[in-house]
Amino acid sequence: MEPFTLTSPAVMTIGGAAVDTATSLDVINPATGRPFASVPAGDRTHVDAAFEAATRAFQTWREDEEYRRQSLRAMADVVQDAAGELTQVLTAEQGKPLSESQREFAGTAGWLRYYADLEVPPEVLRDDSEARVEVVRRPLGAVAAIAPFNFPIMIGFAKVATAFRAGSTVVLKPSPYTPLATLRLGELLGQVLPAGVLNVLSGGDEIGPMMTTHPLARAVSFTGSTATGRKIAAAAGDDLKRLTLELGGNDPVIVLDDVDVDAVVEQLFPRAFNNNGQACVAPKRIYVAREIRSALVDAFADRARAVKVGDGFLPETVLGPLNNAPQRDRVATLVTEAVAHGAKVVTGGTVIDGPGYFYEPTILTDVSDGVRIVDEEQFGPALPIVEYTDIEDALRRANSGMFGLGGSVWSADTDRAAAVAQRLETGMSWVNTHTAISPAMPFGGAKWSGLGSEGGPRGLDGYSDFQVIYRSKKVPGSRV
Missing domain, CATH: 3.40.309.10 (Aldehyde Dehydrogenase; Chain A, domain 2)
Structure with a gap:
């Protein structure tokens, strides 16, 4: 078998533009234990630039729900079109067989389409002759999303899909063990997304704390170990960031x-x-x-x-x-x-x-x-x-x-x-089954296995605030 080689370099994307860095991070092929590619290694300046871009983009991104849904459908098309190239990248960096990489990309497209099609009507608490009372969702702003090495594409872009449907923007960081396919997909998605709504950073473990404590990050979505999740929860508490933590399972x-x-x-x-x-x-x-x-x-x-x-x-x-x-x-x-x-x-x-x-x-x-x-x-x-x-x-x-x-x-x-x-x-x-999951189902655990959930309408909770709108039907000064 010929050694795997990348057909194109993978670069960070911040504010819709490719970003080079002064330092790089080696990516190891787990089948050989040897480096086979390198990616840019971000630092504090890149984290700041990414959140600033996401915050700027949020001001218009939040306003047009139908445009966001169309963008999610366009993203699913990009994922499907790129799967032939990127399944090989994913297998090379993660180790899973090609058939499993193919399922991961198919699942990713499914998550994107699910949230594109999901209706999110207001919750009507009361509607009578005196008042109409609704609860509506309001997007939070820039979200820090951190994905693990086991399913970097599906888990990472499930977070993106959920945040986008809620109206938030995203700074996404893949694991330093599996950054390549995520970086390349981020480049390709830049062709169908407005600048700044999706920013993809790569680098070592030091980037994560910079993201989760960043003052412009209004929510954190993390999948990984319970030990790291507890540190994130403690750090995010100072700023009362919204948390979605999918942690260890046994x-x-x-x-x-x-x-x-x-x-x-x-x-x-x-x-x-x-x-x-x-x-x-x-x-x-x-x-x-x-x-x-x-x-x-x-x-x-x-x-x-x-x-x-x-x-x-x-x-x-x-x-x-x-x-x-x-x-x-x-x-x-x-x-x-x-x-x-x-x-x-x-x-x-x-x-x-x-x-x-x-x-x-x-x-x-x-x-x-x-x-x-x-x-x-x-x-x-x-x-x-x-x-x-x-x-x-x-x-x-x-x-x-x-x-x-x-x-x-x-x-x-x-x-x-x-x-x-x-x-x-x-x-x-x-x-009589196990691991039966779908984008429509809440995915989350009890005890130390996490906070909040991914998937389904409930998955939007980690990326939204709620606002009660009380509309009185009595006009001031009217005798009716």
Whole structure:
């Protein structure tokens, strides 16, 4: 296979213009572990320029709702037209197979079209002979949006789509691990957007705090770790910025004793190992009834042994590399610690020799609460399977800890499963599926998994203020 090369450079876009910088940031190909491109590294002056441009553009952007909806449709067309080029860029920098990159761009276009088509009427609280009382949304201004490395395009531009529909403008920063496709798409979208409504910055982790504390940023939308989210919440509190935080998840799965084991594993395995486990709402720990534990473990292990791991550009690849060395090393450390605490590695459990950030798909058993790979989010291809004794035991274990993003329950009896799923302490709960999401659904978690939600009409809340308009129907001086 020929080495991947960019067909065009990727540059920052501020105020509708391409921006060069004095310093650059290397982008690493996770399949080789070597740099293959560099991008501009922004600094304080670029952050200031971006928010100043977004604030200027906001004054007219906010006024024309129909124009914003037309712009969102035009953006979706650009995403679809550019997908052929940019799926290759995304696979090269993120590591996921081309088929997954293609789905990410299709999903991004779907988010843009959803918000373009979404009707946002005022909420009428009262309409009688005396008064009409409405609650209307008012856009906030410039939004600081920070996207993660696992789904940089879909998550990043879902934030953009929501902010635009609300009438706000955006300064968007991709992860320093995956800036290329976002920068290139920002360039292309400049052809259909007014100057300043979308500004794309690249750079190291130091850029994020500059954005989230910037005096012109009226809202912050962040997807990433709980630790970073807590720092953002504390920093943004001084200025009372509106916050949308989609943070860590450690999604539990409860498998009841009446399931068809092979059928359940056929559904669960690709969801747990989606994007090589680098998905915040993927199944992260499986709780299974004692009666079927051995069969479930064997079925998962068989799937893990059979799956093809390799370069995302190879057509036979199902799981690519982990995106970066720290994440690969974290997974390896969590597995090693679990083994030291008595866990059994049924299959996998080691770093794959050779270049790149590869780790074997791993199934662990004889592990329980109190071990980090169960209690924390591994964000990689290692799945612990934990035995429970009864439903109360399963729920106690599933609801333990401070994460509460998603969870699911699996059973041949959907009513039985639903009764259990309603007791999960999560923002999203599924029956006989997992990771079933759409732009129309609120996406958010409980406890330490976040504040607010992305998606659906509720997703607009993080980008809007509310105003009550009380219109009296009595004319002053009139006797009517």
